[in-house]
Amino acid sequence: MLYFESELVFPRMEIVELTDKDVEQYLNLLNAEDSVKDLLSRLGFPLSKQEYFEKIKSFSTWIKAYVAKQGGEVVGAITFTGAENLDMKDACIITDVSVRRDHRNRGLGTTLVRTVLDFARSQGIRKVVTIVSEMNVPALEMFHKVGFKPYRVLKDYYIQGENAVALEYELV
Known part of the structure; x- marks a missing residue:
């Protein structure tokens, strides 16, 4: 568990691995975002807690999520997964960041x-990627600030013909 206080971040925030008791708040956070509602509906969201855990168990690789909590309330989350199924054995992929x-800001x-x-x-992973x-x-600005570098533009990646940027962070 990570506790931090900062002038930028609200005081007394904790970052913890997602647990069963936080799943409903986590799913509510994901479903509240207008920008991801369409994507989530294509993936079968909104999901109940039971459906969420069944979907997670069906992944062909590992998946993890951390939540940011303040006063017991989930106010942010990040989800990431192994990239073995993409032939990236020493990498993981950040699939979602929601605040x-x-x-925000x-x-x-x-x-x-x-x-x-x-x-x-800590796990010996050498590269973290995201799209x-x-x-x-x-x-894009946040990932750049952290140190991620763009390595590819994915043309027409999204259904509306919108491009995506693939970013990577080398840990070695």
């Missing part, structure tokens, strides 16, 4: 990403 609207997303980098380092819509300038 509740009233907690205070460094919480950055802290969640750094939490994943720390975990990856971000080129329209999502705040996310």
